[in-house]
Amino acid sequence: MLLYAEIQKILKSKKFLTALVITIVLNLLFCLLLYNMTNQNIGSTKEYIADTEKRIKELQQKLSKEKDEKNKKLYQEQINDLSRIVQEEKLKIQYISNPKKEVEERAQYYRIMYENSKKTGDLRELEFNKVNYQILSKNISKGKYYIYGRKFDGWYYLLSQSYAIAFLMIIILALLIGSNIVSDEYKEGTVKILKTLPVKRSKIILNKYIATVLTVFALFIGMQLVFFTVLNLKAGTFKYFDVYYDWISKYKMIGFEIYPVLDDVKLLNLLECSFLQLLTEIILIIAVVGAVIFFSTIFENGMFASISFFAIIVAISIFRQRLLVIKKPLLKLLTLIFPWNLAEVYTNSLQQRIQWLWASFYVVIGLNLLLTVIFVLAAIKIFENREKLS
Known part of the structure; x- marks a missing residue:
């Protein structure tokens, strides 16, 4: 009462x-x-890709005009590095419409890192990489390709x-x-x-x-x-x-x-x-x-x-x-x-x-x-x- x-x-x-x-x-x-x-993650990634591609074009123009071999080699290395970054960022955008690919590639990454950790003997890294590989492998076996935080939903909230x-x-x-x-x-x-x-x-x-x-x-x-x-x-x-x-x-x-x-x-x-x-x-x-x-x-x-x-x-x-x-x-x-x-x-x-x-x-x-x-x-x-x- x-x-x-x-x-x-x-x-x-x-x-x-x-x-x-x-x-x-x-x-x-x-x-x-x-x-x-x-939403900003997607928008900022696209802006970053556009800015990086613009930088690549500028370097390509400098490369075409450059006569010194050392400078040419330096410009080419920068172009290669930036091109690799653009490919990685574009891949992130592709993952949004293809989560299966992301989960499978993440699992492969953690498997490789787990093998490397065994060689180095780092127990903390060994645990971290092994467990993350197990998590992703189990999700793949169930046919459920969900990445926490990738979309705005109840679990993320x-x-x-x-x-x-x-x-x-x-x-x-x-x-x-x-x-x-x-x-x-x-x-x-x-x-x-x-x-x-x-x-x-x-x-x-x-x-x-x-x-x-x-x-x-x-x-x-x-x-x-x-x-x-x-x-x-x-x-x-x-x-x-x-x-x-x-x-x-x-x-x-x-x-x-x-x-x-x-x-x-x-x-x-x-x-x-x-x-x-x-x-x-x-x-x-x-x-x-x-x-x-x-x-x-x-x-x-x-x-x-x-x-x-x-x-x-x-x-x-x-x-x-x-x-x-x-x-x-x-x-x-x-x-x-x-x-x-x-x-x-x-x-x-x-x-x-x-x-x-x-x-x-x-x-x-x-x-x-x-x-x-x-x-x-x-x-x-x-x-x-x-x-x-x-």
Whole structure:
């Protein structure tokens, strides 16, 4: 009953309407950005080809007039290099209408690079080239020639949000909806009514927390699913759900470096990557809202709660890279709090960045859930103590 009342209060507030509008606008702007990126790639490639061909003609004219053999040879080498570049760029444009050719040639490239890596003994390159060859080979065997990011569709929209965009949107929504949810009770004097309710004070905070999580979840994940579905239906790309896109590998320690284990690779298709990203986003929503509720309980002014939380996020962002070079593993754990790059989390590639054996997907989930419990319990304790003081 109390949870229902909290959700109703959020839905009737002006901040919810603001959050809804912001969510829609941000998603539309993000779609516009992706759409322009896919179209500009083609346009810029054609312009580059035209400029390069113009340069080739100028060099050919100079070559025809030149009498010095050394200069002639130099001009011819430049012409050959530029002509090779033009052929490669024209091939890229051909790939748009012939994705099968692109996938097959990419697979051949990674096979050659894999063989070269075996000769050089570079374990990281060996892993990278081998897995990419496996991904493309499996796609070819299924007769599905899909290149992620080549066209503007639902998969591209959803997975592109792995890189900071999802993180920023979750923070914006959590602050809009949750920063005032406790502090307003003191500001408006309604906390006196809450005291008369025959419920535990812990339940009041828990219900506010759950109501905020559910609202942010519905706004953020719900809007993602709507855009994802519409864009895939429009582009006709739902059929590529089983195309292999990314990979997860376990790691082993060799000296002070961490290297992939070649025989323990898990290939991920588009559907699996999308599911893992959504799971990571849910964990992030749970953790971020917990922190926001904590600061909302401390301050009677929601603005102070927002500023305090934002300051924490900025501090983590500033020190994140610095903490990576620290040798103490426990301090490196701090870099996994509120991970802004979700792709690194759900593909389990944090080890290469942090160079620490236990920095995995499960650690990120566990750490952020632990942090959530601490924030929520602290909020409950602060709320109970403030009631006693008042």
